[in-house]
Amino acid sequence: MNFESRMWDELEPGMSAELRRLCTADDFYVFAAASGNHNPMHLPQGEGEGAPKAEPVAPGMFVASLISAVLGNILPGPGTLYRSQTLTFHERVRDGEELISKVTVKAKEPGGILVLATEVRRVGDDRLILEGEARVEAPKTKIHYEELDAPGLIVQRHRHFEALIAKAEHLPAMATAVVCPVEESALDGALISAEHHLLAPILIGNPDKMAKAAKALGKSLDAYEIIATETDREAAQKAVELVRAGRVEAIMKGHLHTDDLLHPMLDKQAGLRIGRRFTHIFVMDVPGVSHPLLVTDAAINIAPDLATKVDIVQNAIDLAISIGIEVPKVGVLSAVETVNPAMPSSIDAALLSKMAERGQIKGGIVDGPLAMDNAVDLGAARTKGLRGEVAGHAEVLVVPGIDAGNMLAKQLAYISHAEGAGLVLGAKVPVILNSRSDSAMARLASAAVAAIHANRLREARL
Template sequence: MEYIENRIFDEIELGETASLMRTLSQEDIELFAVMSGDVNPAHLDLEYARSDMFHKIIAHGMWGGSLISTLLGTKLPGPGTIYLAQTLKFKRPVALGDTITVTIKAVAKDEQRNGITFDCTCVNQKGEVVISGSAEVIAPTERVKRPRITLPEVFLYEHGARYHTLIEAADKLDPVTVAVINPFEPDFLASIVEATQKNIIKPIIIGPTTKIRAAAEAAGIDITPFKIHEAEYGGMSAREAVKLARLGEVDALVKGNLPYEDLMQAVNAPNTGLTTNQRMSHAFIMDVPMYSKLLFLTDAVLNIYPDLDAKRDIVQNAIDLAHVVGLENPKVAILSAVLTVNEHIKSTLDAAALCKMVDRGQISGGIVDGPLSFDTAISAQATKERGIISPVAGIADILVVPDLESGNILARQLEYLAEAQGIGVVLGARVPIMLAIHADSHITHLASYALASLLAHSRHAITP
C-alpha cells in the first residue's frame, strides 16, 4: 500500500525543495471548469484565448496554481499543512499539452507560529517560467502518515454531443418543410426557432393556435414568422399533418405533445394515411455517454412481436437509416439471451435465419451477426472474455431486439441508468416521422430536425 507522510516544522530546513510534473490536457481544463464554475471563454475556448494575449497569460493559470497547493498539501510539508496566503504572478501562457514542473523551496521560517514561506515556481517544457510567487503555510508539528487515497475516476461528457454530426450534416443541405405537431414546451418551441435560423427546416406548426401562442409568449419565444394550422386536439392535429404530407406540402412529421397512438392512427388510416408497400418500423438513434459512437436500437416502439419476415424488414430499414447517417457498412447485432442457436428460444432461430438472409442477398448493406447477448454486442471486453469471434461483437452500430417489450425496456434502461439521450424515427412511411425519446431535450429536438432533413433529402434523391 502506498502512503503519504508529512514533514513536521522542526524537520524542514531552509533551502529544502519538492517538485511534481503534470501535463495540461483538455480534460484538466474542463474538469477544473466544472469544479470551480469558471466558464470564462478565455479558459475553455481556445480560439478566444488565442485572440487576446492577456487572457492567454491567465488562461489555465489557476490550474498551475492548484498544482502548487497540491505539492504543499501532499509532499512538503504534506498532510496537516494549513494554507495562509499565496501570491502568484502569471508570466507566460500555459497551453494545452504543456508539461509543467512545479517546484517549491522553503525560504523562511517563523518559530513562533510554526510558519514557513515557500518560493513557488512553475516551469514549462521549454524551461520558461510560467508562474512564480510565494506561499505561506503553518507546518504540522505532529507526524502524519496515511494511506494514499485512490481518487475516483471522473468521466466528463456533454450530453448529446454525438448529435452534432447530424446537425452539421443537415446544415449543408437545403431546408426541408416539416409539420411540427402540438409544440407546447418552451424547449421544443425554442428548438423550432433555432433549427429555422440554422436553415435546417421550414416549419409548419399544427395544433391549437391559442395554446401554442400562449406557450411561446410565456417563454419569450417569437413564433410570429411561422405558419400555424389550427387544430383543436391531438387527433385533429395528427390528421392535418398527415394530410399535408400526402399533398406533398411537408417533407417530414415531428411529433410534439400528443399521444403516440393518435399520431399512428392517422398515419395508418386506410386511404388517407401514409402507409406504403414498405413495412414500417421504428428506430432509436441513441447517444450513450459510455459508448464510443451513436447506437441504433430497433424496434422498440412499433412492431410488438415481429415474425421473421418483419424482422428482415426491421433490419433492412435500420441499415438504410444508418447509410443516411453516414455509415457505409453498419454492424448489426441480432440480440438474444444466449450466444448459440437454441430451438427453444425463438430469437436465436430468427438470428440464424437473418444471418443466412444476408448470405442470400435478402438483406444488404450491412454486416449482420447473431445471436449475440447485449454485453457481447457492445463490449469488446465481454467479447474477449466469452471467446466470441465476430465482425460485429463488441463494436455493434445497430442492436435488433427480439420484440417491442425487450426493446422498450432496454431503451429506458439506457436512458435512466446510462444517461443516454435518444431520437426516434418511424421508417417506411411516405415521409419520415420523428419521435423523440421520453426525456427529450433541446439537443434531441435539433437532432430530430437534422435527421428529418437527411432522410427527406435521401428520399428525394432516390424518388424518380
C-alpha cells in the same frame, strides 16, 4: 499506480519526478464545475454574447494544478502540504495536447520545508508552458497505498447532439408538417427547431388551441402557415397529403396519440408506405460514450418477428450512415452471447448476423446474439472470448422487443443522463416523435437528425 511518501530526510537537491497528462475538453468542464470559473475562453462552443469561436484554451490554474499532482502523488508524495507557489505562464494549452509536469528539489529548509523548481512542458515540441517555485511541508509520517479509491467522473454534456445540430443548421430548413401542436411543449419543439433554421414548419390542427399555446410561450405564429383541422386524425391525414403533394419532407408529432398519427400513413393506397415496416429509432447521446448510440425498436413494434427485425436493422443502419457513421456496427441483443434454442431472441440474432453476411441486410456489420455488456464494453467482450468487429464497439443496439427497448432507452435517459432523439423510419419521409418530457436539446436533436437524413435521401434522388 503505487503511492508512497518520501520524508524530508530521504530527499536531496536534484531529485525530480514527473507526470504526463493528456488535456481534454472534459477536463475544462470539470475544472469549471469545481472552481466556478465559467470563462467562455476555456469552454468549448461558448454561446454567450461576444463568446469566442476559437478553440478553447486550458485554464491557467488547471495547468498549474498538474504540478500539485506530482507533489501530492510522487515527490514528496502523500502527506505533502503547500506553503507557497509562484507561477509564470509562457504558453497556452489547448484540447488534445499532452503535457509533462515536473518538480525538482532545489533546497531543504529547517522545519521539514522543501523548495522545489516546478515546470510544465508540452509533449512533442518541449515548449515551456509554465515555470515557478513551490515551498511545501514534507510528509511527517510514511504513507503508502497502491491505489486511491476515488469516484470516477463522467461529464454530463451532449457533444454528439451539438455536432449534429451544428451540421443541420447549415442545410436548407426542412419543410415539415407539424401535427396538432396544440400544447405548449409540442408547439415549442417546432418553434425552437425553426429558430435554429432546422425546420420550416407548417402547423396543422386547431388554430385557437395553437394560439393559446403560443401566447403561453410568449411567441408569435405570424410567420408560420397554419392549416385548420377539427380532429387529430384529420390533422394526421392532412400531413400525409402534404407529403404526397411534395410540399413537406418530414412529419413531426405534436399533441396526439402515436396511433392516430401513424394510422393514415399506413393506408395501403393513400399512405406513405415504401415497402418496409415502420420502425422507431432512438439516437442517444450518452455522456461518456464516444459516439452516438442508436437503440431500436423501442416504441412501435411490440414483439417483432424475424422479417420485422430485418427492417428494424436496415432502417437503423440507414439512419446511422446519415448521421456520419460510415459502416455502422450493429449489436443484436439477447440475454446471452451464445445461441440457445430455448431463447428465440438469440436465434433471431444469429439469423440477422448471417443475413448481413449474405448481403440481405446492407451497409453495416451485424453481430449477435450479444449480451448488453459485451456489446458495448470491450473488456467484457474479451472476457467472453468475443473478438468480432462489433463486440465491445456496438453503435446500434437492436433489442428483442418493445419492453426491452423502452426500458433500455429510459435507463440511458434517467440513470445515465442521456438525451434521446426519436424518429420513425420506413415511410416516404422521416417522422419526428417527441415526448412531452423531452428537453429542448432532445427536440432540437430530433429535428436535426431528421433534417440530416432527409437531406441524404434528397441527394440520393438527384
